[in-house]
Amino acid sequence: MGKQVTEMLKGTLEGIVLAILSGRPAYGYEITAWLRDRGFTDIAEGTVYALLIRIEQRGLVDVEKVPSQKGPPRKVYSLNAQGQEYLEEFWRTWSFLTERLEQLRVGGR
Amino acid sequence: MGKQVTEMLKGTLEGIVLAILSGRPAYGYEITAWLRDRGFTDIAEGTVYALLIRIEQRGLVDVEKVPSQKGPPRKVYSLNAQGQEYLEEFWRTWSFLTERLEQLRVGGR
DNA sequence: CTCGACTATTCAGTGTTACTATGTACCAGT
DNA sequence: ACTGGTACATAGTAACACTGAATAGTCGAG
Numbered sequence: 377m378g379k380q381v382t383e384m385l386k387g388t389l390e391g392i393v394l395a396i397l398s399g400r401p402a403y404g405y406e407i408t409a410w411l412r413d414r415g416f417t418d419i420a421e422g423t424v425y426a427l428l429i430r431i432e433q434r435g436l437v438d439v440e441k442v443p444s445q446k447g448p449p450r451k452v453y454s455l456n457a458q459g460q461e462y463l464e465e466f467w468r469t470w471s472f473l474t475e476r477l478e479q480l481r482v483g484g485r
Numbered sequence: 486m487g488k489q490v491t492e493m494l495k496g497t498l499e500g501i502v503l504a505i506l507s508g509r510p511a512y513g514y515e516i517t518a519w520l521r522d523r524g525f526t527d528i529a530e531g532t533v534y535a536l537l538i539r540i541e542q543r544g545l546v547d548v549e550k551v552p553s554q555k556g557p558p559r560k561v562y563s564l565n566a567q568g569q570e571y572l573e574e575f576w577r578t579w580s581f582l583t584e585r586l587e588q589l590r591v592g593g594r
Numbered sequence: 595c596t597c598g599a600c601t602a603t604t605c606a607g608t609g610t611t612a613c614t615a616t617g618t619a620c621c622a623g624t
Numbered sequence: 625a626c627t628g629g630t631a632c633a634t635a636g637t638a639a640c641a642c643t644g645a646a647t648a649g650t651c652g653a654g
Contacts, residue, residue, distance in 0.1 A: 380578045383496025383610070386640050387489065388582065395589040405602050414585055423641050425603060430640085447601035448649045467590065469489040473497065474583060476523055480504040481576065492639065495611050514631050532612050534632060539611090556630035557620045601650075608643080618633075624626085 381416075389419070391466040393427055394455060397437060398463055401454035404428055428453055436462050490525075498528070500575040502536055503564060506546060507572055510563035513537055537562055545571050 396407060408424045428451070431437050436459035440452045455463065505516060517533045537560070540546050545568035549561045564572065 378574070378578070379610090380496065380575060381582070382641065383499075384578060384582055386495040386611075387492025388586070389641075390492075392586065392589060395586075399592070403602080408602095415581065416585075418642090420642055420644090421602090422604080422643075422645095426605085426641075429604090444601070444649085446650050448603065448647090450602070465487070466489060469487070469493060470586065472524065473490070473493055476525075477497070477501065477504075477579060480501060483508070488639090491612065495640075498612075512631080517631095527613090529613055529615090530632085531614075531616090531634075535612080535634085538633085553620085553630070555621055557618090557632065559631070595654100597652105597654085599651085599653100602648080604647075605645085606643105608641105610641090611639090613637080613639100615636090616634085618631100620630080620632105622627100622629090 381418075385419070388470070389423070390427060390431065391463065391470065393424070394431065394436065394459060394463045394466065397453055397455040398460065401440075401452050403442075403450040403452045405450070431459070435459075490527075494525075494528075497579070498532070499536060499540065500572065500579065502533070503540065503545065503568060503572045503575065506562055506564040507569065510549075510561050512551075512559040512561045514559070540568070544568075 392411075393407060396402060396410065402410070404421075404425050407428075408419065408421050411419050411424070428437075432439055432453070436456065437453045438456050440454070442450045442452050444450050501520075502516060505511060505519065511519070513530075513534050516537075517528065517530050520528050520533070537546075541548055541562070545565065546562045547565050549563070551559045551561050553559050
């Protein structure tokens with residue numbers, strides 16, 4: 377991908393991760409793999425972990441340490457009520473943005 | 486608006502401004518007013534000017550100083566070929582992002 | 595049993611971007 | 625002159641993603 381995506385991801389990557397977690401609990405390595413799978417080829421691992429710590433400190437997710445069969449223990453994150461609320465706010469903001477952008481795209485004026 | 490929009494705008498505001506300029510040339514004050522009009526209520530003036538200087542230095546726009554009837558001369562920006570190309574790349578990146586997000590929104594998985 | 599491969603997390607340092615808060619300057623109408 | 629609207633610029637700050645590396649556990653191959 378390119379630098380454009382990197383900058384565009386600011387603010388949205390957080391929503392993406394929260395949206396993933398709203399479907400089911402997940403841990404960092406898993407989320408990174410998921411993103412890579414979906415075409416976000418150059419999201420650094422470190423980025424995801426930093427983001428997870430951030431949303432944990434803001435109280436949007438609950439964390440549980442789960443032993444793994446093949447590696448160090450996983451930190452499994454799940455969306456809590458506050459996170460759910462924040463995610464809904466995220467979708468509203470996202471809708472607002474996409475609407476404006478769509479207008480610009482077709483109208484160009 | 487809120488903090489969420491602020492972060493989401495990083496990377497997209499640039500595209501928004503370029504998209505505006507693809508419709509017709511415009512100057513900073515005008516662009517700011519346009520944005521405010523469209524609901525981007527708390528985009529600071531300074532932000533737009535800084536952005537314009539950035540894209541000018543990257544060679545995406547041409548600039549012309551035009552005297553104004555009511556104030557200091559305007560710096561009118563217009564999209565050049567390189568900017569057009571960059572804008573198209575922006576739309577591709579944007580499409581990629583919206584597709585993923587839309588999938589996440591409906592699927593939640 | 596050691597080495598490499600894969601799993602899994604963490605962290606220090608950097609660059610980009612938008613915000614806040616000013617400051618400068620020009621013009622019109624009173 | 626003074627005020628208000630027009631128009632641009634800039635210094636300092638905060639947030640976020642990236643780079644690059646370090647740390648650590650498990651497993652299979654040689």
